[in-house]
Amino acid sequence: MDKTYGVLKQQWMSELTPYYGAQETEALLRRVLDFRRSWSSLDLMLNQKELVSPSDQKWFALVLEDLAKLKPVQYVLGETYFYGHRFAVTTDVLIPRPETEDLVDWIVTQEASCHGLQILDIGTGSGSIAISLKLGLSDPKVTAWDVSEAALIVAKSNAKDLSAEVFFVLQNVLTADLEDPVWDIIVSNPPYVCVSEQAEMRPHVLDHEPGLALFVSDSDPLQFYQKIAEIGQKSLVAKGRLYFEINAAFGPETVTLLSEMGYRNVTLKNDTFGKPRMICAVKV
Ligand SMILES: C[S@@+](CC[C@H](N)C(=O)[O-])C[C@H]1O[C@@H](n2cnc3c(N)ncnc32)[C@H](O)[C@@H]1O
Numbered sequence: 545m546d547k548t549y550g551v552l553k554q555q556w557m558s559e560l561t562p563y564y565g566a567q568e569t570e571a572l573l574r575r576v577l578d579f580r581r582s583w584s585s586l587d588l589m590l591n592q593k594e595l596v597s598p599s600d601q602k603w604f605a606l607v608l609e610d611l612a613k614l615k616p617v618q619y620v621l622g623e624t625y626f627y628g629h630r631f632a633v634t635t636d637v638l639i640p641r642p643e644t645e646d647l648v649d650w651i652v653t654q655e656a657s658c659h660g661l662q663i664l665d666i667g668t669g670s671g672s673i674a675i676s677l678k679l680g681l682s683d684p685k686v687t688a689w690d691v692s693e694a695a696l697i698v699a700k701s702n703a704k705d706l707s708a709e710v711f712f713v714l715q716n717v718l719t720a721d722l723e724d725p726v727w728d729i730i731v732s733n734p735p736y737v738c739v740s741e742q743a744e745m746r747p748h749v750l751d752h753e754p755g756l757a758l759f760v761s762d763s764d765p766l767q768f769y770q771k772i773a774e775i776g777q778k779s780l781v782a783k784g785r786l787y788f789e790i791n792a793a794f795g796p797e798t799v800t801l802l803s804e805m806g807y808r809n810v811t812l813k814n815d816t817f818g819k820p821r822m823i824c825a826v827k828v
Pocket of ligand 1 (some may be wrong): 608637638640641644666667668669670672673686689690692695715716717718734735736756757758815
């Protein structure tokens with residue numbers, strides 16, 4: 545059946561507004577039209593009467609179906625943008641978040657004058673932090689770990705697409721044991737959401753993003769920070785830096801943990817939403 549873009553818009557608004565509200569539905573439609581047709585809102589307005597081709601009708605119908613199941617648009621389209629770069633994402637990796645861009649930006653700003661840094665990213669997921677640092681700093685040597693083989697496949701493909709040389713390693717940080725001080729920087733955005741926080745989370749996240757990337761037990765919420773800080777004690781060079789994204793609910797606890805483990809200049813920083821979300825600490 546012939547359908548114009550004007551009719552397509554009406555259908556999207558009526559089917560998705562109950563789930564997303566009018567404003568977010570319009571934003572989704574803009575994003576999807578940009579992806580498929582490279583159209584802006586103005587293009588849509590000017591082309592209301594254009595017929596949607598049969599293959600595009602099929603494609604838009606499938607996308608609409610996924611969005612109505614609250615699948616995040618980044619997974620539906622298979623891509624997102626992070627720190628100015630396009631990253632492919634699948635449901636094997638967390639969708640990189642804007643607050644993590646703040647962490648990357650902090651590192652790029654603080655470390656701008658250093659050349660050839662040895663950097664380890666723990667829990668790399670899509671490779672967003674590792675690859676952005678590789679591209680944003682002066683010739684760093686970047687290694688990235690993840691316990692998920694499937695995530696590493698996505699990360700490797702992103703590194704290739706973005707021409708960023710990163711050394712990826714399948715490694716469980718909780719069982720890792722490093723001795724030699726080699727790293728100038730260890731960075732991590734580890735799983736940090738307590739299982740009890742699930743109740744406050746949107747179904748977009750809960751039903752679609754990998755639990756492995758998100759959750760820690762309520763009884764040991766700082767498990768990853770403790771272990772990574774222990775690794776840092778052995779394998780960071782003198783004056784090496786730890787950078788973490790943290791659960792905003794545990795800022796002071798994470799600062800205390802790192803200070804008690806002997807780190808100095810432990811700095812807690814807010815993200816652009818005003819939440820205490822990042823920590824830098826220096827090994828003595
Ligand atoms: C919060 S996600 C962060 C992903 C990515 N770095 C980002 O910021 O978008 C945490 C990542 O840690 C990985 N992970 C979970 N447990 C791990 C473990 N024991 N050892 C290594 N990586 C782990 C998950 O697979 C996931 O990719």
